[in-house]
Amino acid sequence: MSRDDYEVVIGLEVHAELSTKTKIFCSCKTEFGGEPNTHCCPVCMAMPGALPVLNEKVLEYAVKAGLAMNCTISRDSKNDRKNYFYPDLPKSYQISQFDKPLCEHGYVEIVKPDGEKKKIGITRIHIEEDAGKLNHDDYGRGSLVDLNRAGVPLIEIVSEPDMRSVEEADIYLKKVKSILEYIEVSDCKMQEGSLRADVNISVRKKGQKEFGTRTEMKNMNSFKSISRALEYEIERQIDVIENGGIIEQETLRWDEVSGKTFSMRDKEDAHDYRYFPEPDLVPIRLSEEYIENIRKNLPELPETRKQRYLSEYKLTEKEANTLTASKYLSDFFEKGVKISNNPKAVCNWLLSDVARILNEKEFEPEDIPFTPEDLAELIGLIDKGTISSKIAKDVLEEMFESSKSPSKIIEEKGWIQISDESAIKEIVLKIISENPQSVSDFKNGKDRALGFLVGQAMKETKGKANPQMLNTMFKELM
Amino acid sequence: MDITELTVHELKEKLDKCEITSEEITKSYLKRIDEKESDINAFVTRLDEDAINKAKEIDSEKKANKKLGEYAGIPIGIKDNMCTKGIKTTCSSKMLENFISPYDGTVVNKLLNEENMINLGKLNMDEFAMGSSTENSYFKKTRNPWDIERVPGGSSGGSAAAVAANMVPWALGSDTGGSIRQPASLCGVVGLKPTYGLVSRYGLVAFASSLDQIGPITKDVRDSAILLSLIAGKDEKDTTSVDIPKKDYTLSLKNDVKGLKIGVPKEFFGDGINKEVKDVLYKAIEKYRELGAIVEETSLNIAEYALAAYYIIACAEASSNLGRFDGIRYGYRTKNYETLKDIFVNSRSEGFGAEVKRRIILGTYVLSSGYYDAYYKKAQQVRTLVKNEFAKNLKKYDILLTPTSPITAFKLGEKSENPLEMYLSDICTVSVNVAGLPRNFNSLRIR
Numbered sequence: 001m002s003r004d005d006y007e008v009v010i011g012l013e014v015h016a017e018l019s020t021k022t023k024i025f026c027s028c029k030t031e032f033g034g035e036p037n038t039h040c041c042p043v044c045m046a047m048p049g050a051l052p053v054l055n056e057k058v059l060e061y062a063v064k065a066g067l068a069m070n071c072t073i074s075r076d077s078k079n080d081r082k083n084y085f086y087p088d089l090p091k092s093y094q095i096s097q098f099d100k101p102l103c104e105h106g107y108v109e110i111v112k113p114d115g116e117k118k119k120i121g122i123t124r125i126h127i128e129e130d131a132g133k134l135n136h137d138d139y140g141r142g143s144l145v146d147l148n149r150a151g152v153p154l155i156e157i158v159s160e161p162d163m164r165s166v167e168e169a170d171i172y173l174k175k176v177k178s179i180l181e182y183i184e185v186s187d188c189k190m191q192e193g194s195l196r197a198d199v200n201i202s203v204r205k206k207g208q209k210e211f212g213t214r215t216e217m218k219n220m221n222s223f224k225s226i227s228r229a230l231e232y233e234i235e236r237q238i239d240v241i242e243n244g245g246i247i248e249q250e251t252l253r254w255d256e257v258s259g260k261t262f263s264m265r266d267k268e269d270a271h272d273y274r275y276f277p278e279p280d281l282v283p284i285r286l287s288e289e290y291i292e293n294i295r296k297n298l299p300e301l302p303e304t305r306k307q308r309y310l311s312e313y314k315l316t317e318k319e320a321n322t323l324t325a326s327k328y329l330s331d332f333f334e335k336g337v338k339i340s341n342n343p344k345a346v347c348n349w350l351l352s353d354v355a356r357i358l359n360e361k362e363f364e365p366e367d368i369p370f371t372p373e374d375l376a377e378l379i380g381l382i383d384k385g386t387i388s389s390k391i392a393k394d395v396l397e398e399m400f401e402s403s404k405s406p407s408k409i410i411e412e413k414g415w416i417q418i419s420d421e422s423a424i425k426e427i428v429l430k431i432i433s434e435n436p437q438s439v440s441d442f443k444n445g446k447d448r449a450l451g452f453l454v455g456q457a458m459k460e461t462k463g464k465a466n467p468q469m470l471n472t473m474f475k476e477l478m
Numbered sequence: 479m480d481i482t483e484l485t486v487h488e489l490k491e492k493l494d495k496c497e498i499t500s501e502e503i504t505k506s507y508l509k510r511i512d513e514k515e516s517d518i519n520a521f522v523t524r525l526d527e528d529a530i531n532k533a534k535e536i537d538s539e540k541k542a543n544k545k546l547g548e549y550a551g552i553p554i555g556i557k558d559n560m561c562t563k564g565i566k567t568t569c570s571s572k573m574l575e576n577f578i579s580p581y582d583g584t585v586v587n588k589l590l591n592e593e594n595m596i597n598l599g600k601l602n603m604d605e606f607a608m609g610s611s612t613e614n615s616y617f618k619k620t621r622n623p624w625d626i627e628r629v630p631g632g633s634s635g636g637s638a639a640a641v642a643a644n645m646v647p648w649a650l651g652s653d654t655g656g657s658i659r660q661p662a663s664l665c666g667v668v669g670l671k672p673t674y675g676l677v678s679r680y681g682l683v684a685f686a687s688s689l690d691q692i693g694p695i696t697k698d699v700r701d702s703a704i705l706l707s708l709i710a711g712k713d714e715k716d717t718t719s720v721d722i723p724k725k726d727y728t729l730s731l732k733n734d735v736k737g738l739k740i741g742v743p744k745e746f747f748g749d750g751i752n753k754e755v756k757d758v759l760y761k762a763i764e765k766y767r768e769l770g771a772i773v774e775e776t777s778l779n780i781a782e783y784a785l786a787a788y789y790i791i792a793c794a795e796a797s798s799n800l801g802r803f804d805g806i807r808y809g810y811r812t813k814n815y816e817t818l819k820d821i822f823v824n825s826r827s828e829g830f831g832a833e834v835k836r837r838i839i840l841g842t843y844v845l846s847s848g849y850y851d852a853y854y855k856k857a858q859q860v861r862t863l864v865k866n867e868f869a870k871n872l873k874k875y876d877i878l879l880t881p882t883s884p885i886t887a888f889k890l891g892e893k894s895e896n897p898l899e900m901y902l903s904d905i906c907t908v909s910v911n912v913a914g915l916p917r918n919f920n921s922l923r924i925r
Binding site: 042045046047048049050051052053054081083085087090091092093145272274275276279280281282 | 559560561567569574577579580581583679680681682683684686687688714715716717718794795797798801802804806807808818822842845846847850854
């Protein structure tokens with residue numbers, strides 16, 4: 001049997017740090033970075049006698065996420081303790097939610113590249129606190145605990161095992177990220193760890209009803225490594241089964257360098273977390289009014305925005321999809337349009353040249369170093385004939401390197417398009433006199449000769465001559 | 479006149495009339511502590527020098543008419559499980575032998591910083607408040623001032639003994655299953671466990687979060703009402719504290735019980751209760767009747783179940799609450815380790831005493847998957863029944879009268895080899911903690 005005979009089943013548990021100003025159970029800053037153990041107090045350091053107080057913003061953000069992912073919001077919810085020992089977990093329990101999560105029974109709709117839509121079920125979304133961080137000494141002298149992150153609020157978004165390919169998992173995760181960005185509840189900075197995923201994966205023979213035994217990879221924090229790890233794990237599981245083995249239910253560690261997964265712990269020594277209701281916090285009761293108020297004020301979601309792009313800006317389905325996938329990119333687009341009043345051009349620039357450079361540099365849209373105003377200015381300069389679209393591409397490259405405005409770059413580089421009639425005439429006459437053969441070819445009806453001559457003129461002017469004017473001038477003078 | 483024999487309201491009167499200074503009061507108590515401490519062993523930490531200095535400071539601030547708390551300059555003793563900034567808070571455990579809290583708990587802050595009282599020291603207790611005799615302290619065994627062969631009760635044994643021996647004018651205790659009332663009873667002083675949520679727990683090192691309350695241990699009922707008025711109130715830092723208007727509980731004190739409806743639950747007068755204890759109660763009942771109270775027998779058929787539920791819930795919460803003592807950030811760390819697991823296991827094995835370990839193991843067991851439903855969940859259901867049973871009775875009666883301890887003070891070592899028997903001695907007190915919530919319900923015991 002081959003890989004094609006197997007079906008892949010994937011479920012994701014996404015952890016997103018909420019972008020509240022203060023921690024979930026105390027008023028310490030949530031800010032990333034900072035000297036170790038400076039954003040701490042008796043509560044998040046788990047000093048004896050300290051007690052948690054739930055940050056109401058956390059509820060609001062989590063309810064927002066739940067509504068944006070079509071969940072039912074529990075009006076009656078509570079916090080629970082998840083008990084385990086680890087040096088980065090100061091209380092030796094994490095305050096989380098066990099059997100009464102805040103949000104349940106939702107879904108996220110994904111669009112596959114062929115345009116097919118699919119709903120991925122959301123089992124639950126619950127609130128919990130992040131743990132601290134261990135800084136391991138490079139020389140093996142031990143580890144130091146930094147509790148700045150301890151108590152930063154998280155939501156855990158648990159999906160149904162609804163994904164059937166690595167691609168679906170990748171699109172789903174991007175969609176979740178996009179939704180969280182749209183509703184502005186998380187920075188979703190994967191490199192800072194504010195968005196991480198636990199990936200559950202199993203394979204089964206096509207047609208088989210029961211799920212296969214799954215393995216789990218924890219704390220994955222880049223799209224690329226999730227895809228690579230999944231690919232690897234699918235191959236590995238199929239290999240094991242094909243060779244007559246059985247898959248062990250276990251937690252795996254993905255090693256980025258070797259590109260392999262390694263066993264961390266198996267089911268036998270699985271934790272018993274001894275969940276029980278957190279007695280230091282009162283139960284969470286939300287009124288219908290509270291929930292409805294959040295629903296009413298929910299910002300525009302990617303899907304709605306996409307529809308608006310189709311009707312308002314007449315973009316294609318694909319363009320609208322790509323732009324709205326990233327809130328940052330699509331906000332960038334709208335600001336650019338507002339100034340330039342040229343949606344098609346802004347869209348083209350963002351989806352072709354800007355996207356290409358981002359890709360080359362392995363940048364996220366957030367890393368674009370210039371403003372929408374700059375891009376609009378660039379488009380304006382082409383429209384006005386100040387630069388050619390060919391030069392504009394060079395200007396764009398330059399805009400990624402320096403933080404200068406397009407007009408400044410053009411000025412400094414001397415890239416202003418030659419549109420002065422007498423200057424064009426002078427160049428054209430020079431090229432005509434240097435290329436008698438092409439001139440006569442043109443006169444004999446060979447249109448291609450004109451292109452060659454214009455090319456020569458562009459070369460002569462290092463691409464700065466206005467191509468339309470060159471065309472007209474050549475025809476006129478020949 | 480021996481200053482240390484006065485109640486706090488008497489001391490305050492003299493202070494207000496400038497018949498006495500805070501320095502004089504403080505010195506008298508320090509002298510008394512010097513005389514008695516070797517017999518009683520009430521203190522884990524003494525703060526003689528700080529106390530004198532603060533007393534002098536308050537006296538001079540008073541002279542300068544600086545605005546101070548109403549009970550400024552009155553000394554107090556604090557059970558050693560309440561966090562005091564810059565001063566050791568040990569919970570009478572090796573685990574926290576050298577632990578100095580970086581903050582003041584809410585109640586401590588109210589009394590010491592806002593009210594300007596003088597902290598005479600931190601008082602001995604059963605380790606992490608687990609016990610009924612104060613024999614479980616890592617440091618010393620406190621003795622009953624009435625008979626130093628006998629225990630003072632526990633876990634707030636240091637507080638009760640210190641008040642009974644006039645080493646402090648009043649003290650703070652904490653009560654999870656009787657830890658204020660039982661030692662108060664055994665030492666013949668007044669102890670009160672406030673309604674759950676009436677007093678902030680912020681800064682009280684948690685034993686069982688849903689049961690713990692801080693309360694006063696005093697020489698008379700008026701002082702109890704005064705201290706309760708000072709410590710009660712909603713605290714933003716404790717979401718389980720209840721938002722009710724501030725009250726002066728002394729206003730409820732009237733020298734009259736005429737028409738007071740007293741329920742006497744018959745289950746609390748069964749076989750397990752010592753005859754001596756019963757006789758005293760029957761006498762008290764007669765006295766109340768004489769004074770015009772209506773005393774009736776009633777039924778509170780949940781005491782046994784409450785005791786079982788109590789030990790399950792308290793141990794479960796404790797097993798989790800005490801997880802933070804892991805040898806990583808503060809407290810005792812073993813010297814004997816190679817791996818991370820060694821740090822956890824050895825620090826806790828070496829740092830906790832036998833009773834604490836016993837309860838952590840019990841609590842871990844009842845929360846384990848497969849046992850949770852049979853124990854923890856069932857106990858929570860019992861809790862609801864207990865609450866309802868109390869509510870029913872309190873609709874009919876103003877107060878319920880029960881013994882506090884089934885026996886009088888026992889000898890040191892008499893029960894410490896038999897934990898189960900020790901647990902059973904809590905039978906009269908725990909149901910009130912388990913019921914927890916009825917507002918303004920208190921279990922004031924008058925001896």
